[in-house]
Amino acid sequence: MTRITLLLTALLAVVAQTALAASPSALLDTYRAAATKEEPGFRDFSAQRGEQFFHAKHGDTSCSTCHTDNPKAGGKHAKTGKAIEPLAPVANAKRLSDPVKVEKWFKRNCNDVLQRACTAREKGDFVAWLISVK
Amino acid sequence: MKTLLSLLLALALGSTAAQAESGNKYGGEDRGKPVLPSQSNNLWKQECGSCHLAFAPGLLPAESWRKVMGGLDKHFGADASLSPEENREISAFLVNNASNRWRAPTAPLRITETAWFKHKHRELAPGVWKRAAVKGPANCAACHTGADRGDFNEDRVRIPR
Numbered sequence: 001m002t003r004i005t006l007l008l009t010a011l012l013a014v015v016a017q018t019a020l021a022a023s024p025s026a027l028l029d030t031y032r033a034a035a036t037k038e039e040p041g042f043r044d045f046s047a048q049r050g051e052q053f054f055h056a057k058h059g060d061t062s063c064s065t066c067h068t069d070n071p072k073a074g075g076k077h078a079k080t081g082k083a084i085e086p087l088a089p090v091a092n093a094k095r096l097s098d099p100v101k102v103e104k105w106f107k108r109n110c111n112d113v114l115q116r117a118c119t120a121r122e123k124g125d126f127v128a129w130l131i132s133v134k
Numbered sequence: 135m136k137t138l139l140s141l142l143l144a145l146a147l148g149s150t151a152a153q154a155e156s157g158n159k160y161g162g163e164d165r166g167k168p169v170l171p172s173q174s175n176n177l178w179k180q181e182c183g184s185c186h187l188a189f190a191p192g193l194l195p196a197e198s199w200r201k202v203m204g205g206l207d208k209h210f211g212a213d214a215s216l217s218p219e220e221n222r223e224i225s226a227f228l229v230n231n232a233s234n235r236w237r238a239p240t241a242p243l244r245i246t247e248t249a250w251f252k253h254k255h256r257e258l259a260p261g262v263w264k265r266a267a268v269k270g271p272a273n274c275a276a277c278h279t280g281a282d283r284g285d286f287n288e289d290r291v292r293i294p295r
Contacts, residue, residue: 082184108212
């Protein structure tokens with residue numbers, strides 16, 4: 001009996017952890033559903049577009065102002081100098097593992113860099129690119 | 135006459151004592167003691183500490199924190215917005231542990247604008263703030279190596295060259 005309880009507890013823990021640490025592909029699915037709604041002609045995300053988006057200048061700033069041009073490198077907050085961990089999951093396993101956190105930073109950084117919210121396609125392209133970085 | 139004199143003296147002494155008690159230090163703009171409560175808050179540390187040092191609640195009065203937390207979408211030129219739940223929890227921590235020695239009706243948004251901060255740093259040459267390793271007066275930890283633990287003791291200050 002105790003063994004079954006133990007086994008069940010262990011199984012539950014694994015399931016709970018998987019639910020918390022959602023995979024980047026699940027994140028892409030969410031953005032895909034949103035992009036299909038936003039753009040009637042939407043086909044799929046493009047890692048190449050995501051890379052261009054990352055480097056694109058908006059006035060004086062781009063994503064790379066703080067994150068550097070290399071997604072596998074650590075960055076630095078432009079104003080405070082505080083260290084920023086690498087963006088690409090291949091260099092930083094915590095990245096893209098928490099959808100709520102991903103959305104929090106998209107909201108903040110899109111407002112700061114683009115002065116508007118990002119579209120689902122822009123977010124999906126960017127995530128697709130980050131996943132593709134090896 | 136004698137009683138009147140001693141009465142006046144007592145009154146004068148009493149008011150001086152009362153003034154000291156009410157904390158007119160720094161014109162009433164004094165940081166709290168302690169600046170960081172022993173019972174800290176993880177969400178505060180994580181969220182406020184993601185772009186800069188998580189500034190200890192006792193460094194500002196409660197009204198300042200209410201203003202800061204009410205304007206996070208435009209936080210010193212950046213969007214630092216939180217979910218309503220996160221905002222509620224962090225606001226409560228900051229307001230409940232805000233400076234307990236602040237007597238002025240003021241509520242500055244910047245710690246560097248407070249009278250206690252200016253007084254404490256008055257002997258520093260302006261060039262010190264501009265050093266690459268310091269990067270401005272908001273970077274407490276550049277010199278106060280224990281700033282994240284609320285340790286601003288003068289004896290442990292190390293100013294980088």
